[in-house]
Amino acid sequence: MRILKRMWEWFDDLTGVSALVAPLLMHPVPRARKSAWLYVLGSATFVAFVIQIVTGIALASGYVPSSGQAYDSLMFITGTSFGRIVRGIHAFGASAMIILIGLHAIRVYLMAAYKYPRQMNWLTGAGLLMLTLLMAFTGQLLRWDQTGFWSVVIAAEQGGRAPVIGNWLGHFILAGDTVGGATLSRFFAAHVFFIPALIFLLLGSHLYLVVHNGISEPPEAGRPVDPKTYRSWYHALLARDGQPFWPDAAWRDVVFGFLVIATVVGLAIAVGPPEIGKPPDPTIIQASPRPEWYFLWYYAVLSLIPKWSEDWVIILGPALFVSVLFLLPFVAGKGERSPIRRPWSFVIVAFIAFMIAYYGSVGHVAPWSPRMDAAPLPMQVVGAEHGPVADGARIFHDKGCEFCHTVSGYGGVRGPDLTYAGDTMNPAQMTTRIYSGATNMPSYNGNLTSDQLSALLAFLGSRHRQPVLPIPEVR
């Protein structure tokens, strides 16, 4: 023991480590009392980031960032028992990092910790939030299956909506004229070198600022921030009632950080990594790309807004989000911090939570997507094996009607449910609708023979709440 102590003293004398680290670890922080556990979210985000670095390095040692081979190398990684777990940890770690950085941002917003003198803390944090979302996007794409491949195309098309530089931006995202050999390497470099380098930079600044400006004290109603007096008041508070960060406050970070690690690893082992879809072969046409859960709400919003507003929302939506995030600490840099005195903050947080939860669940169902894999209606639903009703049911499937319209629980939900079409429309109304189409329904004028139309009308007309004709028994 003595020799170890001597060695440490020698090392510390030559390097000055303890003189550098001790003030950082022991810097005084205000007592957070009831809200103490709310202060663990930032360090937990950092823990999730470290999980991503460690598992990311492990994955990079097996992954081949080549458009032609990435898919097979990922299959190889997943085929090994530890590779499978590491992929799972990296995927659940990504979700954890997004959840935690989101909660951290909400906590800081509700407590208005972005006000003087911590505006730069907020700005670096906002930058880290953007970079985390970029990591999430570029990361899911490195899976380089059908969804990864089409994500690039969809991102390029969205970038293409930008004014003036759109065409260049779109092809820059593709890394050329088409998706090809250069595409994946570019996203790999972004995900593994470029964005992480920016994260390190901003994270370093963020942590420096946390120590430089001191951790914000829990807000209290009726105690507004006045930039003229805040710093001296804060230092007096620390002198009067501060505690050393280590270990008085840090133990909670350690406990919560451990729970994050245990949860992520546990889920990775129990659930496993996300499934790898079909290879990134553009000649496979049975592709239905879907974003990961954290972008589902945005996917839903883009799908539900009116068509005319789309170009504006695709460009101005993210721009507005970034501007609000970056302007907030300057517009509201002083004054009341307590959320009780800032009731709008609850409304805004509730709105954000609603958008993500509600539109996320809508995006999960994706009612605007036709169900192109809908099987022909079964006999029990059709109610006839031969004759015009059965023919009409077949036409209902073959002409694509069923991909968008539900009948008795089968088919898509893009258009109106036609389970009881016979009760709500007469044949003339049906014919008009079929021939003229609608905003989201093609016109079938010239597409159906008169026999096909009458069979279709017979089938739709047989859709009643109360069956008019006795349905033959199914054998």
Add this chain to the structure above:
Amino acid sequence: MTENVPFETETKGCAEAGRRRFLTRISVILGSIGAALVAIPSGAFLLGLRKTPQVWRTVGKLGDFKLGSTVNVSFQDSSPLPWSGVTAQTAAWLRRTGDQQFVAFSMNCTHLGCPVRWLAEADLFMCPCHGGVFYADGRVASGPPPKPLNQYPVRVNNDQVQILTSPVPIT
């Protein structure tokens, strides 16, 4: 940590201050040039887009295609990188409209680029993402697409049906 030693810049007189200003300037200029020397080629390589020539690719013989039918064809990009693998391919929908006439549609929906599918029985293209529908001639039938399906130039050359490789249309 080292203590900052205060330098008395004012008292040493004009000559000393001028020398310091000169040294500062030289350092900033050299540093900037050095940074540019590294950044310009790196940035140019990163931002530069690889232009590929357009070439005609044969997708089948004239006799392979039935009049009025739309089929899925695929062809290789004009000059794929050796490690492109399956991504070197491009798929298109090819429709024979006459004895020597063909129309080749891009797979990409003009809304957000998802791959449209041909419903042969329904004579329609349908997009799985947001339900955009196009008629057999590529016109928008319904849904969000803002314009008709993009087309590739296509020709018949010595009994071979050929498509001209083209950049992915950014709409």
